[in-house]
Amino acid sequence: MNPSPLSGPYPTRRTVLRAAATAGVALPLLSACVTGGDDDQDPAAGNTGAKSADNPLGVKADAPLEVVIFKGGYGDEYARQAETLYAQRYAGAKIDHQGIQKIGEALQPRFVANTPPDVVDNTGASRLDIATLVSARQVSDLSQLLDAPAYDDPGRTVRDTLLPGVVDDGTFDTVPLTLNFTYTVWGLWYSRPLFAGKGWTYPKSWDEMLALCATIKAAGIAPWTYQGKYPEYINDPLLGMAAKTGGPTLVKAVDNLEPNAWKAPGLLGAAEAFAELAGKGYIMSGSEALSHTEAQAAWSQGKAAFIPCGSWLESEQKGVTAPNFDMVMGPVPSRTSADTLKHTALQAASSESFLVPAKAKNPAGGMEYLRILFSKQSAKAFAQTAGTLPAVAGATDGLTLSSGLGSVRDAVQAAGTETFTYRFRTWYAPLAKAVDDATGELVNRRITAAQWSERIQKAADALAKDSTVKKYTR
Amino acid sequence: MRHGRWRFLAGALVPALVLHAVFVLSPYAQAFYLSLTDWTGVAGEAHFVGAGNYVRLGNDSLFLHAVRNNAVMLVVVPLVTIGIGLFLASMMHLGGRGGRRGIAGSGAYQIVYFFPQLLSLVVIAVLWGFVYNPNTGLLNGALRSLGLDGLTRSWLASPSLALIAVMAVLVWSSVGFYVVLFSAAIDSIPRELFEAALLDGAGGWATFRTVTFPLVRENVHVAFVYLGIAALDAFAVVQVMTVGPGGPDGATEVIGLSLYRNAFQYGKFGYASAMGVALFFATLTLAVLALRSGRKERLELA
Incomplete structure (x- = not known):
């Protein structure tokens, strides 16, 4: 190799490379790593209101709500309708709606960073593995929601309005963590x-x-x-x-x-x-x-x-x-x-799996949204457009159904309690x-x-x- | 003046270095670290498990299937691709009358061979999925129309044929590029050498063995490295085209697919990172070995 014509403080190829290597090693150590999430504070602090008969889950009326819906074969119009009902009841709430297909790609970094949305429809080919989410304690207990009065039938709890097996499908170790909207x-x-x-x-x-x-x-x-x-x-x-x-x-x-x-x-x-x-x-x-x-x-x-x-x-x-x-x-x-x-x-089995992330900013709002979505009114509107049975009992009563969906409803009635999954x-x-x-x-x-x-x-x-x-x- | 030089160098290098460090080196470093943890990919915490993930790799029968399949592809895909590429390139240059010219229409062939290179690999996999369809596919259809009904197969669903079918697609999609690469290399060989060989009475094969091949060997080495890396991947074609995917029953499983499934479907990012690190070292070893062996005999044209 030729000796460098310049000497002294001038950079040689070697020193430049050495500096580059040092920077390359040091930088990632300085920058935040994927596992560097901070989970010390309660993200929902200050986002709950007083519970009452009208507001059984204690929603803070003006807390913003972020809803992420899988926009697949059923579209996301049904979810928007439920959002309209939510907005009517809690006029001050700003609702951020996202209808997307790649649930996993969009939400994985947000779960890692502890900034997930308030309601997630974890469905579709790229959904997040629910067992993994559950074992990482990223999902809220929905017992409160299931025991709250149903949105358009306050005499019964949400739990009582669902078809057989729906609550079990979302239960992990006796804790209900997801609620599935369609019945397959x-x-x-x-x-x-x-x-x-x-x-x-x-x-x-x-x-x-x-x-x-x-x-x-x-x-x-x-x-x-x-x-x-x-x-x-x-x-x-x-x-x-x-x-x-x-x-x-x-x-x-x-x-x-x-x-x-x-x-x-x-x-x-x-x-x-x-x-x-x-x-x-x-x-x-x-x-x-x-x-x-x-x-x-x-x-x-x-x-x-x-x-x-x-x-x-x-x-x-x-x-x-x-x-x-x-x-x-x-x-x-x-x-x-x-x-x-x-x-x-x-x-x-029920599918189209809705969950409220454990680190959501407005979990009460998220559950209230699900209470509205799982009302007979919303479910009926869904059955009409989607051609699929919703998980809410009696949602297809009085509707004229296509031959396939009709046969599915008849089969569900004939099976009675004999369903398995x-x-x-x-x-x-x-x-x-x-x-x-x-x-x-x-x-x-x-x-x-x-x-x-x-x-x-x-x-x-x-x-x-x-x-x-x-x-x-x- | 002296300070200005430092400042200029820093100004030119730092942005690129920062980008490289943040988007290339840092993910690598994190993958190495994550491969020693049980990270799930959905939470901001991971537990250190030491070499546990690597021990597990050795007992994962699906992963071992994948390693075996990648090893087969590593041997077959580069050899066949380079073989066909060299054959076509030399035919286009020397296959014509008297061994002085290419066969008629060689320019057009070169363009046609290059076509697959213009398609994305996913598109190629989808198209070949249709070609291999046992009932309505082009391949079985052609066999039937030739009266060769006995040769029709369920190409992607037979364990003994599925991997061959996948490799055929990989070869088909890459051969055109290497025809062009080798053509350029043959073009740069001085004409006189071929003429001298011809005068000495060398036939087509002898010319190829003693003149063409030694003078394009450098390019063949580069081709081996690239094709080897492609054969160690093969994820896109397998994921789109095969039964399962990766089937039937692991017959077309590749390391990339195992990695993808463990990370994104099973939520085992730590374990998947261990697969990634293993694949990284396999690829690195391959590249080093191939380039080392190429360094030995470098022919210089006088």
Whole structure:
């Protein structure tokens, strides 16, 4: 290297590089780190008012309210309507409304910085993992709200106006932390005119299902298709069938990660049923690689008779389905005649999950907003525009419903109190992934029902032993 | 005067250094720190867990699948891409009559090969997802129209084919760029060398082996580094195109996807950071090794 022509205090390449390296190392240490949040003060201080019969949650009338809504298939107009009602009651409140899709990206830094909004609709593909939020103590206890009088029925509490299971769905270790606004049920969908035209009746038992599949296949239609790219879709009828055989005991054993829960006869029987469905060639070929849109489009075009899906299917297929297709949903058939639950029993869960962050500036306002949103008036307006059942009981009374939504309401009524839901999917996302992968292999006949239960049990056991994962029980 | 020089240097360097420190070095440093914690990503607190996350990596079967798949891609994608790239580039220069010219229309080919480079990787993945559709896709459709029904497959849903299908897309999307890169390199080789080889009676393969390849070796090394880094990533294509994604049953899982899932779906940012740090060192090692091996024999044109 040439000696530097300049000497003395002039910078050489080496000193400049050294200074740069020092600055590079020192700066991040000086700047705030992601984990440097400050949580010493109560952010809600000074934002509560006096409680009264009219104001059971003690809202301070002029405290600003920030509402973040997932603007997905249902839009966010229903949320704005509830905000209008809130503004009428608390005239001084400035409401900041945000209807967005990327809930997680927008809110994660705000939770970390302890400056979250007052109400969050934590929904959509990029929602924040609720179990993580809960274990990080970022969510408020909603007991106060559930025990407050309902907005348009002060004789009853908010808790009493909700459909069965809704409060449980948002409860973590006996504390209600989220409140879900829509009520989803899962089943098998078919076209009523197609079945009526061919003289097919919807099967009540699995044997009837297999017999009907043989008839359908003979008629030149694939009996089943499923959203193969996302195997969780075919998990739902499989696990639903198992829940009917084994009843709530089986469901609880699975959710509580009990030893050998996945080897219960109900689960093995259901897995064998779906392996048989695939083995007999009753699943449309190629389904295993189709995305939900592709599989559902094939079904809407009449290439397959049944498709498993939740009650959102009708709104999702709007525009892809012929007007006289008249889709309806039926409950998953019973596997055995000795099943614990009736064949009308339904896998039902609420979704569109609302929460009030623990570090919100106006938590009383946030809960009051939810009290207004979960009123019969708001829920009815939502049911009319969204084509989905709200979690509020009787919200669809007196409304004329489309064929799909009507069949969902009838199924909910027929099920009565016999609804069930697995919680492991929200509690333990990695276990849900293990189950999805195994079921994908099962219905493609690469593993047997016994291997299916074996490998899921192994994943569940590993999770149960993992001390870093917060456990829940029901 | 002397002070003015310092001030000028500082004025020129400091803004860039500050930006680099805040947006590049600081996130790196924080990721290293976070990989030693159980940070959830939604709270302002994290607990130190030491090397626990790294120990866990070794027992995570899905992560090991990902490492295996990335390793396969690391070998196959650069080799195939560079092989095809070199072949096409030399055909465009020397594939014509007598080995003196490129084949007819080589300029047009060069433009066509470059097209995939203009599309975003996500768009490419979506398009190829349609191509691979087992019932209505272009690939099976073409096979059926040729009467080769027996060869139709459920490309992305077969564990033995899915990774190959993904690698084919990666090769397809990058080969055009390397054709152009190698073409430029071949262009810079003096014409006389090829003519001399021709006079000595060298055929196409001999010319390529003894003249072309040694003189474009530098570019091939650079290509290996870039393609190796791309093969260690492959997140976008896998996330958009594959079953699961990452399936069927982990057959196309890549480290980037495991990282993404643990961070953004499972709320395990600490563990995901450990994956990121592991990937960082793998990429760094690869780049150092590839560049070191390239330094040895540098041919100089007299």
